[in-house]
Amino acid sequence: MKKEPKLDANGKRKFGMRDCLAYAAGDLGCNMSFALKGTMALFWTQVMGMSAWYSLLLIIVQIWDAINDPLIGSMIDADKHKYKRNKFLQYIWFGSIGLIVGGACCFLPFPQAPVWAKFIIFIAGYVVWDAFYTVANVPYGSLLSLISKEPADRASLSAWRSIGSLAGNMVPMVVLKFIIYNEDQTLNGNMVFLSAFIMGILGFICFQFMIKNTTIREDTEIACNEDQPKFNVFKAMGNFLKNRPAVGATLAAMGMFIGMQGATTAVDVTFQVYFKNAQISGLISAFAMIPIVVFTPLARKMVVKYGKKELSMVGAVCYILGAVLLFAAPLGLIPVSEGNTGVDLIIYVVAQLICSLGLGIYSTVSWAMMGDAIDYNEWKTGTREEGTVYALHSFFRKLAQGIGPAVAVAIMGTMGYVNNAIDPETGAEFIDINLISWADRLQIRSLVAVLYLVAGLFIFVGLGLVYNLDKKTLNKMNEELAAKRAGEAVLEEPVNEEA
Numbered sequence: 224m225k226k227e228p229k230l231d232a233n234g235k236r237k238f239g240m241r242d243c244l245a246y247a248a249g250d251l252g253c254n255m256s257f258a259l260k261g262t263m264a265l266f267w268t269q270v271m272g273m274s275a276w277y278s279l280l281l282i283i284v285q286i287w288d289a290i291n292d293p294l295i296g297s298m299i300d301a302d303k304h305k306y307k308r309n310k311f312l313q314y315i316w317f318g319s320i321g322l323i324v325g326g327a328c329c330f331l332p333f334p335q336a337p338v339w340a341k342f343i344i345f346i347a348g349y350v351v352w353d354a355f356y357t358v359a360n361v362p363y364g365s366l367l368s369l370i371s372k373e374p375a376d377r378a379s380l381s382a383w384r385s386i387g388s389l390a391g392n393m394v395p396m397v398v399l400k401f402i403i404y405n406e407d408q409t410l411n412g413n414m415v416f417l418s419a420f421i422m423g424i425l426g427f428i429c430f431q432f433m434i435k436n437t438t439i440r441e442d443t444e445i446a447c448n449e450d451q452p453k454f455n456v457f458k459a460m461g462n463f464l465k466n467r468p469a470v471g472a473t474l475a476a477m478g479m480f481i482g483m484q485g486a487t488t489a490v491d492v493t494f495q496v497y498f499k500n501a502q503i504s505g506l507i508s509a510f511a512m513i514p515i516v517v518f519t520p521l522a523r524k525m526v527v528k529y530g531k532k533e534l535s536m537v538g539a540v541c542y543i544l545g546a547v548l549l550f551a552a553p554l555g556l557i558p559v560s561e562g563n564t565g566v567d568l569i570i571y572v573v574a575q576l577i578c579s580l581g582l583g584i585y586s587t588v589s590w591a592m593m594g595d596a597i598d599y600n601e602w603k604t605g606t607r608e609e610g611t612v613y614a615l616h617s618f619f620r621k622l623a624q625g626i627g628p629a630v631a632v633a634i635m636g637t638m639g640y641v642n643n644a645i646d647p648e649t650g651a652e653f654i655d656i657n658l659i660s661w662a663d664r665l666q667i668r669s670l671v672a673v674l675y676l677v678a679g680l681f682i683f684v685g686l687g688l689v690y691n692l693d694k695k696t697l698n699k700m701n702e703e704l705a706a707k708r709a710g711e712a713v714l715e716e717p718v719n720e721e722a
Contacts, residue, residue, distance in 0.1 A: 245436035247387030252429030254391020270412035296614020311362035318359025319430035325352035327420035332412035365609035378526040381591035400505035468596035471690030477623040478681015484627030486674035511575035515583030530694030538584030543679035545577030549672035639663035
Protein backbone atom coordinates (compact mmCIF):
# COMPACT_ATOMS: atom_id res chain seq x y z
CA MET A 224 0.00 0.00 0.00
CA LYS A 225 1.37 3.37 -1.03
CA LYS A 226 2.22 5.62 1.92
CA GLU A 227 0.32 8.91 1.87
CA PRO A 228 2.46 12.04 2.33
CA LYS A 229 1.98 14.19 5.44
CA LEU A 230 0.17 17.46 4.74
CA ASP A 231 0.53 20.89 6.32
CA ALA A 232 -2.29 23.21 7.46
CA ASN A 233 -2.84 24.37 3.86
CA GLY A 234 -3.16 20.86 2.46
CA LYS A 235 0.32 20.91 0.85
CA ARG A 236 2.92 18.22 1.34
CA LYS A 237 5.01 19.05 4.39
CA PHE A 238 8.46 20.46 3.79
CA GLY A 239 11.15 17.82 4.00
CA MET A 240 14.18 16.16 2.45
CA ARG A 241 12.38 15.68 -0.87
CA ASP A 242 12.23 19.47 -1.28
CA CYS A 243 15.91 19.84 -0.42
CA LEU A 244 17.01 17.16 -2.89
CA ALA A 245 14.81 18.61 -5.63
CA TYR A 246 16.18 22.13 -5.10
CA ALA A 247 19.74 20.80 -5.02
CA ALA A 248 19.08 19.02 -8.33
CA GLY A 249 18.08 22.36 -9.85
CA ASP A 250 21.45 23.97 -9.14
CA LEU A 251 23.16 20.77 -10.21
CA GLY A 252 21.37 21.21 -13.54
CA CYS A 253 22.41 24.85 -13.76
CA ASN A 254 26.03 24.00 -13.05
CA MET A 255 26.10 21.13 -15.50
CA SER A 256 25.63 23.84 -18.11
CA PHE A 257 27.54 26.60 -16.35
CA ALA A 258 30.58 24.75 -15.01
CA LEU A 259 32.58 24.86 -18.24
CA LYS A 260 32.25 28.64 -18.47
CA GLY A 261 35.46 28.89 -16.49
CA THR A 262 37.18 27.03 -19.35
CA MET A 263 36.01 29.55 -21.96
CA ALA A 264 38.98 31.85 -21.42
CA LEU A 265 41.45 29.02 -22.01
CA PHE A 266 39.46 27.60 -24.95
CA TRP A 267 39.18 30.91 -26.79
CA THR A 268 42.78 31.96 -26.13
CA GLN A 269 44.70 28.69 -26.31
CA VAL A 270 42.57 26.78 -28.86
CA MET A 271 40.82 29.44 -30.93
CA GLY A 272 43.71 31.94 -30.81
CA MET A 273 41.57 34.93 -29.78
CA SER A 274 43.84 36.12 -26.95
CA ALA A 275 44.02 39.67 -28.30
CA TRP A 276 40.23 39.88 -28.63
CA TYR A 277 38.89 37.79 -25.75
CA SER A 278 38.39 40.59 -23.22
CA LEU A 279 36.57 42.67 -25.87
CA LEU A 280 34.35 39.74 -26.81
CA LEU A 281 33.35 39.26 -23.18
CA ILE A 282 32.40 42.93 -22.87
CA ILE A 283 30.23 42.66 -26.00
CA VAL A 284 28.29 39.65 -24.73
CA GLN A 285 27.85 41.28 -21.31
CA ILE A 286 25.88 44.03 -23.08
CA TRP A 287 23.49 41.25 -24.07
CA ASP A 288 23.43 40.18 -20.43
CA ALA A 289 22.44 43.73 -19.47
CA ILE A 290 19.35 43.41 -21.67
CA ASN A 291 18.70 39.72 -21.22
CA ASP A 292 18.48 39.19 -17.44
CA PRO A 293 16.20 42.08 -16.34
CA LEU A 294 14.11 41.68 -19.52
CA ILE A 295 13.39 38.02 -18.88
CA GLY A 296 12.94 38.62 -15.16
CA SER A 297 10.40 41.39 -15.73
CA MET A 298 8.69 39.26 -18.41
CA ILE A 299 8.23 36.47 -15.85
CA ASP A 300 6.86 38.93 -13.25
CA ALA A 301 4.46 40.43 -15.80
CA ASP A 302 3.22 36.98 -16.91
CA LYS A 303 -0.11 36.41 -15.10
CA HIS A 304 -1.08 33.34 -17.11
CA LYS A 305 -2.11 30.39 -14.96
CA TYR A 306 0.12 27.44 -15.76
CA LYS A 307 -0.57 23.86 -14.77
CA ARG A 308 2.75 23.53 -12.96
CA ASN A 309 3.33 27.12 -11.70
CA LYS A 310 4.84 29.69 -14.04
CA PHE A 311 8.35 29.46 -12.56
CA LEU A 312 8.49 25.70 -13.09
CA GLN A 313 7.11 26.14 -16.62
CA TYR A 314 9.87 28.58 -17.56
CA ILE A 315 12.49 26.29 -16.03
CA TRP A 316 11.19 23.39 -18.13
CA PHE A 317 11.49 25.42 -21.32
CA GLY A 318 14.95 26.77 -20.47
CA SER A 319 16.31 23.32 -19.64
CA ILE A 320 15.55 22.10 -23.18
CA GLY A 321 17.64 24.85 -24.76
CA LEU A 322 20.56 24.19 -22.41
CA ILE A 323 21.10 20.78 -24.02
CA VAL A 324 22.79 22.44 -26.99
CA GLY A 325 23.32 25.95 -25.62
CA GLY A 326 26.48 25.15 -23.69
CA ALA A 327 28.05 23.25 -26.59
CA CYS A 328 27.49 26.26 -28.87
CA CYS A 329 30.07 28.17 -26.81
CA PHE A 330 32.79 25.64 -27.65
CA LEU A 331 32.56 25.04 -31.39
CA PRO A 332 36.18 24.09 -32.24
CA PHE A 333 37.13 25.87 -35.50
CA PRO A 334 40.65 27.27 -34.84
CA GLN A 335 41.39 27.74 -38.56
CA ALA A 336 38.31 29.94 -39.15
CA PRO A 337 38.95 33.61 -40.01
CA VAL A 338 38.77 36.13 -37.17
CA TRP A 339 35.38 37.53 -38.28
CA ALA A 340 33.88 34.02 -38.23
CA LYS A 341 35.26 33.40 -34.74
CA PHE A 342 33.59 36.63 -33.61
CA ILE A 343 30.24 35.35 -34.91
CA ILE A 344 30.73 31.88 -33.39
CA PHE A 345 31.58 33.31 -29.97
CA ILE A 346 28.83 35.93 -29.81
CA ALA A 347 26.08 33.75 -31.34
CA GLY A 348 26.99 30.76 -29.18
CA TYR A 349 27.07 32.81 -25.99
CA VAL A 350 23.79 34.59 -26.76
CA VAL A 351 21.97 31.27 -27.37
CA TRP A 352 23.38 29.69 -24.22
CA ASP A 353 22.81 32.76 -22.04
CA ALA A 354 19.19 33.21 -23.13
CA PHE A 355 18.21 29.66 -22.21
CA TYR A 356 20.31 29.72 -19.05
CA THR A 357 18.53 32.88 -17.87
CA VAL A 358 15.08 31.46 -18.67
CA ALA A 359 15.90 28.48 -16.42
CA ASN A 360 18.05 30.13 -13.75
CA VAL A 361 16.07 33.29 -12.90
CA PRO A 362 12.82 31.49 -11.95
CA TYR A 363 14.86 28.77 -10.24
CA GLY A 364 16.37 31.34 -7.87
CA SER A 365 12.95 32.88 -7.27
CA LEU A 366 11.47 29.51 -6.26
CA LEU A 367 13.26 29.45 -2.90
CA SER A 368 10.95 32.10 -1.43
CA LEU A 369 7.88 30.17 -2.66
CA ILE A 370 8.78 26.68 -1.46
CA SER A 371 8.61 27.74 2.19
CA LYS A 372 8.35 30.90 4.26
CA GLU A 373 10.12 29.44 7.30
CA PRO A 374 13.69 30.84 7.83
CA ALA A 375 15.04 27.43 8.84
CA ASP A 376 13.52 25.78 5.75
CA ARG A 377 15.01 28.47 3.53
CA ALA A 378 18.39 27.98 5.18
CA SER A 379 18.11 24.26 4.39
CA LEU A 380 17.19 24.98 0.76
CA SER A 381 20.10 27.40 0.44
CA ALA A 382 22.48 24.87 1.98
CA TRP A 383 21.25 22.08 -0.30
CA ARG A 384 21.51 24.42 -3.28
CA SER A 385 25.16 24.83 -2.33
CA ILE A 386 25.49 21.04 -2.32
CA GLY A 387 23.95 20.89 -5.80
CA SER A 388 26.29 23.62 -6.95
CA LEU A 389 29.23 21.83 -5.36
CA ALA A 390 28.36 18.55 -7.09
CA GLY A 391 27.88 20.37 -10.39
CA ASN A 392 31.30 21.95 -10.10
CA MET A 393 33.18 18.88 -8.87
CA VAL A 394 32.45 16.90 -12.04
CA PRO A 395 34.33 19.32 -14.32
CA MET A 396 36.88 19.99 -11.57
CA VAL A 397 37.97 16.37 -11.31
CA VAL A 398 36.78 14.28 -14.25
CA LEU A 399 37.00 16.80 -17.09
CA LYS A 400 40.54 17.88 -16.22
CA PHE A 401 41.71 14.40 -17.22
CA ILE A 402 39.64 14.50 -20.42
CA ILE A 403 40.14 17.98 -21.89
CA TYR A 404 43.93 18.26 -21.43
CA ASN A 405 46.54 16.56 -23.59
CA GLU A 406 49.67 14.96 -22.15
CA ASP A 407 51.72 18.09 -22.95
CA GLN A 408 49.33 20.19 -20.76
CA THR A 409 47.61 21.81 -23.77
CA LEU A 410 43.82 22.04 -24.06
CA ASN A 411 41.95 19.66 -26.43
CA GLY A 412 39.21 21.73 -28.10
CA ASN A 413 37.26 18.77 -29.51
CA MET A 414 36.96 17.14 -26.09
CA VAL A 415 35.79 20.42 -24.54
CA PHE A 416 32.97 20.64 -27.12
CA LEU A 417 31.89 17.02 -26.57
CA SER A 418 31.96 17.45 -22.79
CA ALA A 419 29.78 20.58 -22.97
CA PHE A 420 27.14 18.74 -25.01
CA ILE A 421 27.03 15.76 -22.62
CA MET A 422 26.78 18.06 -19.61
CA GLY A 423 23.83 19.83 -21.24
CA ILE A 424 21.98 16.50 -21.40
CA LEU A 425 22.80 15.76 -17.75
CA GLY A 426 21.57 19.22 -16.78
CA PHE A 427 18.25 18.61 -18.53
CA ILE A 428 17.75 15.38 -16.56
CA CYS A 429 18.47 17.19 -13.27
CA PHE A 430 15.94 19.93 -14.06
CA GLN A 431 13.24 17.39 -14.86
CA PHE A 432 13.80 15.71 -11.49
CA MET A 433 13.52 19.08 -9.74
CA ILE A 434 10.31 20.06 -11.54
CA LYS A 435 8.63 16.75 -10.72
CA ASN A 436 9.48 16.93 -7.01
CA THR A 437 8.98 20.62 -6.19
CA THR A 438 5.97 21.75 -4.12
CA ILE A 439 4.97 25.43 -4.12
CA ARG A 440 3.62 26.41 -0.67
CA GLU A 441 3.74 30.21 -0.90
CA ASP A 442 2.04 30.78 -4.26
CA THR A 443 2.02 34.55 -4.73
CA GLU A 444 0.79 34.57 -8.32
CA ILE A 445 -1.93 37.17 -8.82
CA ALA A 446 -4.89 36.52 -11.07
CA CYS A 447 -5.37 38.98 -13.93
CA ASN A 448 -8.17 41.51 -13.46
CA GLU A 449 -8.94 45.06 -14.47
CA ASP A 450 -8.01 46.46 -11.06
CA GLN A 451 -4.54 44.90 -11.05
CA PRO A 452 -1.93 47.63 -11.77
CA LYS A 453 0.28 47.05 -14.80
CA PHE A 454 3.79 45.85 -14.09
CA ASN A 455 6.33 48.69 -14.33
CA VAL A 456 9.85 47.41 -14.99
CA PHE A 457 11.49 50.78 -14.26
CA LYS A 458 9.71 51.04 -10.92
CA ALA A 459 10.76 47.48 -10.12
CA MET A 460 14.41 48.32 -10.90
CA GLY A 461 14.13 51.42 -8.71
CA ASN A 462 12.77 49.27 -5.91
CA PHE A 463 15.74 46.94 -6.31
CA LEU A 464 18.23 49.78 -5.86
CA LYS A 465 16.38 50.83 -2.68
CA ASN A 466 16.45 47.26 -1.40
CA ARG A 467 19.54 47.25 0.85
CA PRO A 468 19.58 43.48 1.46
CA ALA A 469 19.37 42.81 -2.30
CA VAL A 470 22.08 45.37 -3.07
CA GLY A 471 24.35 44.12 -0.28
CA ALA A 472 23.93 40.47 -1.23
CA THR A 473 24.52 41.37 -4.88
CA LEU A 474 27.65 43.39 -4.10
CA ALA A 475 29.04 40.45 -2.13
CA ALA A 476 28.21 38.01 -4.93
CA MET A 477 29.72 40.31 -7.57
CA GLY A 478 32.97 40.60 -5.67
CA MET A 479 33.07 36.88 -5.07
CA PHE A 480 32.58 36.11 -8.77
CA ILE A 481 34.97 38.78 -10.04
CA GLY A 482 37.64 37.33 -7.79
CA MET A 483 36.80 33.65 -8.08
CA GLN A 484 36.04 33.51 -11.82
CA GLY A 485 39.16 35.51 -12.54
CA ALA A 486 41.10 33.26 -10.17
CA THR A 487 39.69 30.16 -11.88
CA THR A 488 41.26 31.27 -15.16
CA ALA A 489 44.52 32.19 -13.42
CA VAL A 490 44.54 28.90 -11.46
CA ASP A 491 44.16 26.83 -14.64
CA VAL A 492 47.09 28.63 -16.22
CA THR A 493 49.08 28.41 -12.95
CA PHE A 494 48.77 24.62 -12.90
CA GLN A 495 49.67 24.48 -16.60
CA VAL A 496 52.81 26.62 -16.47
CA TYR A 497 53.82 26.95 -12.78
CA PHE A 498 53.04 23.59 -11.14
CA LYS A 499 53.29 21.85 -14.56
CA ASN A 500 50.31 19.56 -13.90
CA ALA A 501 46.94 20.78 -15.15
CA GLN A 502 45.23 17.45 -14.43
CA ILE A 503 45.71 17.51 -10.64
CA SER A 504 44.20 20.99 -10.33
CA GLY A 505 40.77 19.37 -10.30
CA LEU A 506 41.71 16.92 -7.56
CA ILE A 507 43.14 19.70 -5.39
CA SER A 508 40.09 21.88 -5.95
CA ALA A 509 37.84 18.95 -5.01
CA PHE A 510 39.93 18.28 -1.88
CA ALA A 511 39.58 21.94 -0.93
CA MET A 512 35.79 21.51 -0.93
CA ILE A 513 35.92 19.27 2.16
CA PRO A 514 35.17 22.17 4.58
CA ILE A 515 32.04 23.04 2.58
CA VAL A 516 30.82 19.44 2.77
CA VAL A 517 31.52 19.31 6.53
CA PHE A 518 29.84 22.64 7.28
CA THR A 519 26.71 22.29 5.14
CA PRO A 520 24.82 19.86 7.45
CA LEU A 521 25.42 22.30 10.34
CA ALA A 522 24.11 25.35 8.47
CA ARG A 523 20.44 25.06 9.47
CA LYS A 524 21.10 24.88 13.22
CA MET A 525 23.73 27.60 13.13
CA VAL A 526 21.47 29.95 11.17
CA VAL A 527 18.70 29.50 13.72
CA LYS A 528 21.14 30.17 16.57
CA TYR A 529 23.26 33.00 15.15
CA GLY A 530 21.50 34.42 12.06
CA LYS A 531 22.41 34.46 8.36
CA LYS A 532 24.24 37.78 8.24
CA GLU A 533 26.18 37.10 11.41
CA LEU A 534 27.25 33.67 10.17
CA SER A 535 28.26 34.88 6.72
CA MET A 536 30.53 37.54 8.22
CA VAL A 537 32.55 34.79 9.92
CA GLY A 538 32.87 33.16 6.50
CA ALA A 539 34.13 36.40 4.95
CA VAL A 540 36.88 36.72 7.58
CA CYS A 541 37.99 33.10 7.00
CA TYR A 542 38.11 33.72 3.26
CA ILE A 543 40.29 36.81 3.68
CA LEU A 544 42.71 34.94 5.96
CA GLY A 545 43.07 32.14 3.41
CA ALA A 546 43.72 34.65 0.61
CA VAL A 547 46.43 36.38 2.68
CA LEU A 548 48.17 33.02 3.20
CA LEU A 549 48.28 32.55 -0.58
CA PHE A 550 50.73 35.47 -0.73
CA ALA A 551 53.39 33.43 1.08
CA ALA A 552 55.26 32.21 -1.99
CA PRO A 553 54.86 35.31 -4.19
CA LEU A 554 56.19 37.49 -1.34
CA GLY A 555 59.31 35.33 -1.18
CA LEU A 556 58.57 33.97 2.31
CA ILE A 557 59.49 30.46 1.14
CA PRO A 558 62.22 29.41 -1.33
CA VAL A 559 60.66 28.68 -4.71
CA SER A 560 62.47 28.07 -7.99
CA GLU A 561 61.65 26.63 -11.38
CA GLY A 562 61.06 22.90 -11.03
CA ASN A 563 60.90 23.16 -7.21
CA THR A 564 57.38 24.23 -6.30
CA GLY A 565 56.47 21.37 -3.95
CA VAL A 566 56.43 23.45 -0.75
CA ASP A 567 54.35 26.14 -2.46
CA LEU A 568 51.85 23.49 -3.53
CA ILE A 569 51.39 22.51 0.13
CA ILE A 570 50.83 26.16 1.10
CA TYR A 571 48.42 26.51 -1.82
CA VAL A 572 46.35 23.52 -0.62
CA VAL A 573 46.22 24.75 3.00
CA ALA A 574 45.16 28.24 1.87
CA GLN A 575 42.50 26.70 -0.37
CA LEU A 576 41.09 24.77 2.60
CA ILE A 577 40.79 27.96 4.67
CA CYS A 578 39.19 29.87 1.76
CA SER A 579 36.84 26.95 1.19
CA LEU A 580 35.69 27.03 4.82
CA GLY A 581 34.87 30.73 4.46
CA LEU A 582 33.15 30.15 1.14
CA GLY A 583 31.18 27.22 2.60
CA ILE A 584 29.86 29.33 5.46
CA TYR A 585 28.89 32.16 3.11
CA SER A 586 27.50 30.11 0.22
CA THR A 587 25.23 27.92 2.35
CA VAL A 588 23.24 30.99 3.42
CA SER A 589 23.72 33.31 0.42
CA TRP A 590 20.66 32.11 -1.51
CA ALA A 591 18.48 32.21 1.61
CA MET A 592 19.61 35.83 2.04
CA MET A 593 18.28 36.62 -1.43
CA GLY A 594 14.98 34.96 -0.51
CA ASP A 595 14.83 37.30 2.48
CA ALA A 596 15.68 40.25 0.21
CA ILE A 597 12.63 39.41 -1.94
CA ASP A 598 10.50 39.45 1.21
CA TYR A 599 12.14 42.76 2.18
CA ASN A 600 10.98 44.24 -1.12
CA GLU A 601 7.40 43.23 -0.27
CA TRP A 602 7.82 44.55 3.30
CA LYS A 603 8.93 48.00 2.14
CA THR A 604 7.04 48.47 -1.13
CA GLY A 605 4.02 46.16 -0.89
CA THR A 606 5.04 44.21 -4.03
CA ARG A 607 7.20 41.07 -4.29
CA GLU A 608 8.64 41.23 -7.84
CA GLU A 609 10.54 37.96 -7.41
CA GLY A 610 11.56 37.71 -11.04
CA THR A 611 12.93 41.24 -11.33
CA VAL A 612 14.76 41.23 -7.99
CA TYR A 613 16.40 37.91 -8.73
CA ALA A 614 17.02 38.78 -12.40
CA LEU A 615 18.91 41.95 -11.46
CA HIS A 616 20.86 40.00 -8.85
CA SER A 617 21.59 37.34 -11.47
CA PHE A 618 22.57 40.00 -14.04
CA PHE A 619 25.18 41.56 -11.75
CA ARG A 620 26.49 38.12 -10.84
CA LYS A 621 26.84 37.18 -14.49
CA LEU A 622 28.40 40.54 -15.28
CA ALA A 623 30.99 39.80 -12.60
CA GLN A 624 31.49 36.31 -14.03
CA GLY A 625 32.44 37.96 -17.32
CA ILE A 626 34.54 40.73 -15.80
CA GLY A 627 36.62 38.30 -13.71
CA PRO A 628 38.07 36.21 -16.57
CA ALA A 629 38.38 39.29 -18.82
CA VAL A 630 40.43 41.10 -16.19
CA ALA A 631 42.51 37.98 -15.47
CA VAL A 632 43.33 37.46 -19.18
CA ALA A 633 44.14 41.15 -19.63
CA ILE A 634 46.47 41.16 -16.61
CA MET A 635 48.12 37.87 -17.61
CA GLY A 636 48.66 39.39 -21.04
CA THR A 637 51.08 41.85 -19.40
CA MET A 638 52.80 38.86 -17.76
CA GLY A 639 53.74 37.07 -20.97
CA TYR A 640 50.62 34.90 -21.33
CA VAL A 641 49.68 36.35 -24.75
CA ASN A 642 52.49 35.31 -27.12
CA ASN A 643 50.73 34.83 -30.49
CA ALA A 644 52.37 31.57 -31.61
CA ILE A 645 51.49 30.03 -35.00
CA ASP A 646 50.69 26.34 -35.54
CA PRO A 647 53.01 25.24 -38.40
CA GLU A 648 50.57 22.55 -39.59
CA THR A 649 47.33 24.56 -39.68
CA GLY A 650 48.59 28.13 -39.69
CA ALA A 651 46.18 28.90 -36.83
CA GLU A 652 47.24 31.32 -34.09
CA PHE A 653 47.39 30.00 -30.52
CA ILE A 654 49.08 30.57 -27.16
CA ASP A 655 52.21 28.52 -26.53
CA ILE A 656 52.40 27.97 -22.77
CA ASN A 657 56.06 26.91 -23.12
CA LEU A 658 57.02 30.46 -24.14
CA ILE A 659 56.03 31.90 -20.74
CA SER A 660 59.12 32.75 -18.67
CA TRP A 661 59.63 31.64 -15.04
CA ALA A 662 59.31 35.22 -13.77
CA ASP A 663 55.97 35.58 -15.58
CA ARG A 664 54.80 32.21 -14.23
CA LEU A 665 55.50 33.38 -10.69
CA GLN A 666 53.53 36.58 -11.34
CA ILE A 667 50.56 34.58 -12.65
CA ARG A 668 50.71 32.52 -9.45
CA SER A 669 50.67 35.80 -7.47
CA LEU A 670 47.60 36.96 -9.38
CA VAL A 671 45.62 34.03 -7.93
CA ALA A 672 46.21 35.34 -4.40
CA VAL A 673 45.22 38.90 -5.36
CA LEU A 674 41.95 37.78 -6.95
CA TYR A 675 40.99 35.64 -3.95
CA LEU A 676 41.66 38.59 -1.65
CA VAL A 677 39.43 40.83 -3.80
CA ALA A 678 36.61 38.29 -3.46
CA GLY A 679 36.93 38.13 0.33
CA LEU A 680 36.96 41.91 0.77
CA PHE A 681 33.86 42.37 -1.40
CA ILE A 682 31.95 39.76 0.61
CA PHE A 683 32.95 41.49 3.85
CA VAL A 684 31.90 44.95 2.64
CA GLY A 685 28.67 43.86 0.93
CA LEU A 686 27.35 41.85 3.87
CA GLY A 687 28.95 43.78 6.73
CA LEU A 688 28.23 47.37 5.64
CA VAL A 689 25.30 47.22 3.19
CA TYR A 690 23.17 44.15 3.96
CA ASN A 691 20.97 45.20 6.89
CA LEU A 692 18.88 42.13 7.72
CA ASP A 693 20.48 40.92 10.93
CA LYS A 694 18.71 38.26 13.00
CA LYS A 695 16.61 40.78 14.99
CA THR A 696 15.47 42.78 11.94
CA LEU A 697 14.70 39.61 9.99
CA ASN A 698 12.42 38.32 12.77
CA LYS A 699 10.59 41.65 12.88
CA MET A 700 10.10 41.63 9.08
CA ASN A 701 8.77 38.08 9.05
CA GLU A 702 6.31 38.82 11.86
CA GLU A 703 4.95 41.94 10.16
CA LEU A 704 4.65 40.22 6.77
CA ALA A 705 2.82 37.28 8.35
CA ALA A 706 0.38 39.65 10.04
CA LYS A 707 -0.14 41.60 6.81
CA ARG A 708 -0.82 38.46 4.75
CA ALA A 709 -3.19 37.13 7.39
CA GLY A 710 -5.12 40.42 7.29
CA GLU A 711 -5.33 40.34 3.50
CA ALA A 712 -6.60 36.75 3.60
CA VAL A 713 -9.40 37.78 5.96
CA LEU A 714 -10.41 40.70 3.71
CA GLU A 715 -10.52 38.41 0.65
CA GLU A 716 -12.96 35.91 2.27
CA PRO A 717 -16.35 35.95 0.49
CA VAL A 718 -19.22 37.64 2.31
CA ASN A 719 -22.14 35.37 3.28
CA GLU A 720 -25.13 37.32 1.95
CA GLU A 721 -27.61 35.07 3.78
CA ALA A 722 -26.15 35.91 7.18
